[in-house]
Amino acid sequence: MSTASTIDVVSVTKWFGDVVALSDVSFSVSAGVTALLGPNGAGKSTMLRMLCGLTAPSRGTVRVLGVAPRGDVSLYRRIGLVPQQESLFEGMTAYDFVTVSGELAGAADPGPKAAKWLETVELDPGDRRPISTYSKGMRQRVKVAAALVHDPELVVLDEPLEGLDPRQRLRMIELFRRLGSEGRTVIVSSHVLDEVEKFGSRVLVIVQGKLAAEGDFHAIRELMEDRPHRVRVRCDDARSLAAGLVETGAALGVRVDGEDVMVDTNQVGALRRTLASVARERGTRLYEVVPLDEDLESVFRYLVERRR
Amino acid sequence: MGGGGRVSAAFRLLFGSLMTRGRLLVLGALGLIPVLLGLALRASELDTLEAAHQAIVQAYGLGLLVPVVSLVFASAAFGDAVDDRTLVYLWLKPVARWKLVAAAMGASLIVALPLSVVPIALGVSLSGAGSALVRGAVFGTVISVVAYCALFLGLGLRVRRSLMWGLAYVLIWEGAVARTARGAAQLSVNVYARSLVSRVADVELPRNASGMAAAVIVPLVFTLVALGVTVWWLSKADVA
Numbered sequence: 001m002s003t004a005s006t007i008d009v010v011s012v013t014k015w016f017g018d019v020v021a022l023s024d025v026s027f028s029v030s031a032g033v034t035a036l037l038g039p040n041g042a043g044k045s046t047m048l049r050m051l052c053g054l055t056a057p058s059r060g061t062v063r064v065l066g067v068a069p070r071g072d073v074s075l076y077r078r079i080g081l082v083p084q085q086e087s088l089f090e091g092m093t094a095y096d097f098v099t100v101s102g103e104l105a106g107a108a109d110p111g112p113k114a115a116k117w118l119e120t121v122e123l124d125p126g127d128r129r130p131i132s133t134y135s136k137g138m139r140q141r142v143k144v145a146a147a148l149v150h151d152p153e154l155v156v157l158d159e160p161l162e163g164l165d166p167r168q169r170l171r172m173i174e175l176f177r178r179l180g181s182e183g184r185t186v187i188v189s190s191h192v193l194d195e196v197e198k199f200g201s202r203v204l205v206i207v208q209g210k211l212a213a214e215g216d217f218h219a220i221r222e223l224m225e226d227r228p229h230r231v232r233v234r235c236d237d238a239r240s241l242a243a244g245l246v247e248t249g250a251a252l253g254v255r256v257d258g259e260d261v262m263v264d265t266n267q268v269g270a271l272r273r274t275l276a277s278v279a280r281e282r283g284t285r286l287y288e289v290v291p292l293d294e295d296l297e298s299v300f301r302y303l304v305e306r307r308r
Numbered sequence: 309m310g311g312g313g314r315v316s317a318a319f320r321l322l323f324g325s326l327m328t329r330g331r332l333l334v335l336g337a338l339g340l341i342p343v344l345l346g347l348a349l350r351a352s353e354l355d356t357l358e359a360a361h362q363a364i365v366q367a368y369g370l371g372l373l374v375p376v377v378s379l380v381f382a383s384a385a386f387g388d389a390v391d392d393r394t395l396v397y398l399w400l401k402p403v404a405r406w407k408l409v410a411a412a413m414g415a416s417l418i419v420a421l422p423l424s425v426v427p428i429a430l431g432v433s434l435s436g437a438g439s440a441l442v443r444g445a446v447f448g449t450v451i452s453v454v455a456y457c458a459l460f461l462g463l464g465l466r467v468r469r470s471l472m473w474g475l476a477y478v479l480i481w482e483g484a485v486a487r488t489a490r491g492a493a494q495l496s497v498n499v500y501a502r503s504l505v506s507r508v509a510d511v512e513l514p515r516n517a518s519g520m521a522a523a524v525i526v527p528l529v530f531t532l533v534a535l536g537v538t539v540w541w542l543s544k545a546d547v548a
Contacts, residue, residue: 052400054547071543077402085548087392091324103317104401146397 387464
């Protein structure tokens with residue numbers, strides 16, 4: 001465990017009734033941006049709630065900024081949270097809501113700070129419309145302003161880019177990176193790999209309640225690309241093509257499934273080249289070559305199986 | 309910003325969310341009934357003191373208007389925030405839990421008190437029943453609004469469909485069980501409030517009536533215990 005870490009999670013398990021949401025998760029986080037990546041339902045939000053003290057771990061310990069986050073309300077002065085849910089205090093204006101959030105958090109001059117942070121997220125502090133009239137993207141930005149108005153050391157954001165248009169996403173990613181470079185600890189959850197790549201950050205991958213991988217984004221990306229892939233090849237002579245592929249040794253496994261050949265490989269690029277030459281040699285016509293497990297869910301599944 | 313400022317901010321947040329047009333219209337309309345009853349009694353040839361005491365204060369006021377108004381606002385103070393998952397914006401703040409509960413109690417009282425006390429006092433006054441009954445009705449209403457708000461605040465935080473459970477308590481426990489069983493009457497805000505009205509106004513005591521001191525002290529004890537439990541529940545809450 002690093003002495004410089006701002007968050008230390010040790011052997012944390014969380015269950016709700018019979019459902020295990022998180023299982024024996026341990027990690028440490030220091031200042032800068034850390035992305036929490038995982039499919040929907042993986043346990044990301046539960047993890048973030050525990051970091052903020054909103055729910056207690058069933059087993060294990062969580063320490064945030066040196067203290068247990070549940071029970072010590074003074075810690076909440078140092079935490080800013082953007083929760084996943086859209087709902088806000090609907091009858092208030094964005095400015096009033098962010099100002100009240102600042103007051104509750106003990107910020108000095110909450111009004112001017114609210115105006116500053118609303119402008120930072122490209123909302124008009126003078127807008128007198130109630131939040132109930134706001135789009136999802138505007139609500140997300142109100143939540144970000146409310147989380148930052150008291151200048152917290154730890155910023156926890158649960159899927160903060162949902163509902164934002166591409167330009168706003170870029171602006172928000174820039175903001176998160178800036179907050180990280182200022183020495184704050186920023187934890188951002190996402191289920192979108194490409195989003196996480198843009199954070200340029202350390203990544204924690206959570207799948208099915210377990211920590212499946214952690215480290216630099218690029219190392220994890222390589223890990224994901226080096227995994228075995230399954231490819232479906234549709235052609236006019238599946239048996240002949242399958243026999244040819246077995247002879248070349250370019251595939252880890254080959255199976256004929258009706259008119260299709262199912263090929264397992266850990267080198268998709270090389271397989272495509274081999275496929276073309278084998279088909280040419282055997283006079284087989286190729287109709288379609290489809291990778292079957294390029295979706296993020298299958299990547300996550302692979303990471304989980306690899307850890308076992 | 310000091311602790312007082314934070315309580316005030318929590319109060320504003322909660323008060324604003326309680327004041328929906330629908331609630332104010334419906335409960336304001338319920339408040340017209342005692343006024344109309346008072347005018348009707350004045351025009352009638354009934355014994356106005358007894359009739360106003362029974363109809364406006366005991367049956368409608370303390371039996372229905374006060375618990376329903378208190379239930380609607382107090383159970384919503386935290387209940388709405390739990391239901392729409394905005395409680396996190398209050399909970400994750402460096403504010404002592406008892407201060408959040410105090411803010412919610414204050415927000416509930418500031419709406420429920422005028423919507424309960426004014427119509428009942430006005431109805432009794434218009435009936436011509438005399439100032440002693442007006443005074444008794446005001447005391448009884450205030451003490452029961454305070455006790456109900458404390459009870460229903462925790463209910464809203466802790467229980468889903470708190471309106472239904474609160475109504476069950478009001479209609480079944482207080483409306484039926486506590487009026488007949490003496491033991492059950494010890495746990496009924498309504499019985500203490502009705503006793504207080506009768507003793508202050510010097511009119512006929514209700515069944516299972518308590519003494520004057522108990523009519524004041526026991527609802528206040530209920531209030532303190534209920535608020536203490538709500539603070540504890542809020543501290544231990546799993547917040548979505």
